[in-house]
Amino acid sequence: MSVVPYKDKDGSKREQVAEMFDNISPKYDLLNHVLSGGVDIYWRKRAIKLLKKQQPKVILDIATGTGDFAIEALSLKPDKIIGVDISEGMLAVGREKIAKLGKQDIITMQSGDSESLSFTNNYFDAIIVSFGVRNFQDLLAGLTEMNRVMKPGGTCVVVEFSKPKSFPFKQLYNFYFKYILPVIGNAVSKDSSAYTYLPESVQAFPDGEAFLEIYKKAGFINTKCIPLTFGICSIYIGQK
Numbered sequence: 001m002s003v004v005p006y007k008d009k010d011g012s013k014r015e016q017v018a019e020m021f022d023n024i025s026p027k028y029d030l031l032n033h034v035l036s037g038g039v040d041i042y043w044r045k046r047a048i049k050l051l052k053k054q055q056p057k058v059i060l061d062i063a064t065g066t067g068d069f070a071i072e073a074l075s076l077k078p079d080k081i082i083g084v085d086i087s088e089g090m091l092a093v094g095r096e097k098i099a100k101l102g103k104q105d106i107i108t109m110q111s112g113d114s115e116s117l118s119f120t121n122n123y124f125d126a127i128i129v130s131f132g133v134r135n136f137q138d139l140l141a142g143l144t145e146m147n148r149v150m151k152p153g154g155t156c157v158v159v160e161f162s163k164p165k166s167f168p169f170k171q172l173y174n175f176y177f178k179y180i181l182p183v184i185g186n187a188v189s190k191d192s193s194a195y196t197y198l199p200e201s202v203q204a205f206p207d208g209e210a211f212l213e214i215y216k217k218a219g220f221i222n223t224k225c226i227p228l229t230f231g232i233c234s235i236y237i238g239q240k
């Protein structure tokens with residue numbers, strides 16, 4: 001059974017995820033940086049650097065949220081970045097940030113579901129997604145859609161939480177993730193479930209080799225996993 005944010009409510013995972021991110025959107029950026037000690041910024045930077053050589057001109061940022069990954073991708077000097085997300089609340093915060101940066105001519109953000117994208121086949125030079133795929137209702141369907149809209153020769157970069165494996169980091173991290181992070185996250189965001197859903201969804205998510213298997217099934221080739229920070233997070237690269 002898939003992990004959902006609100007176990008006592010009806011509604012699909014997609015609906016519940018959109019509702020949860022709408023609820024936490026005003027505090028999302030703050031909590032992200034505080035709860036990760038700022039290391040999330042490094043993870044996104046590291047991932048975008050992997051696209052430097054390819055120099056993609058048209059980029060799709062899936063599950064763009066408040067736009068941090070799209071903003072990081074500006075360093076690649078693309079012509080266009082389109083961010084899509086199912087949460088209007090997250091998109092509203094993102095649009096404000098992009099307007100403040102004066103980058104609306106390059107980054108546009110629109111409502112959209114990764115599992116049924118409105119773009120034509122083979123449109124994007126690169127696809128990026130940070131901390132989004134874990135929330136998909138159907139992971140294989142979402143990744144297959146991403147593959148469909150990417151040009152042959154393009155690169156897809158996925159950043160997602162993974163599970164550290166080695167002692168004592170695994171134990172310390174599990175304690176923090178299970179007992180400390182939910183207390184702070186739920187209190188500050190004022191959503192009683194969002195930061196309980198976070199560790200539960202990471203626990204249930206296929207990481208490392210298991211993710212690569214699904215990535216390949218979705219059509220990606222030359223796939224590779226790069227674990228970061230003792231394996232708390234991983235980058236998954238794939239090409240078409």
Ligand SMILES: C[S@@+](CC[C@H](N)C(=O)[O-])C[C@H]1O[C@@H](n2cnc3c(N)ncnc32)[C@H](O)[C@@H]1O
Pocket residue numbers: 014017018021062063064065066067068069084085086087090112113114115129130131132135136137142
């Ligand atoms: C943890 S946030 C990540 C936001 C941003 N990429 C970042 O790095 O901060 C996850 C985002 O995924 C979005 N999301 C979840 N499922 C989605 C789907 N099927 N299609 C598009 N966006 C989705 C959520 O609404 C949320 O904004």
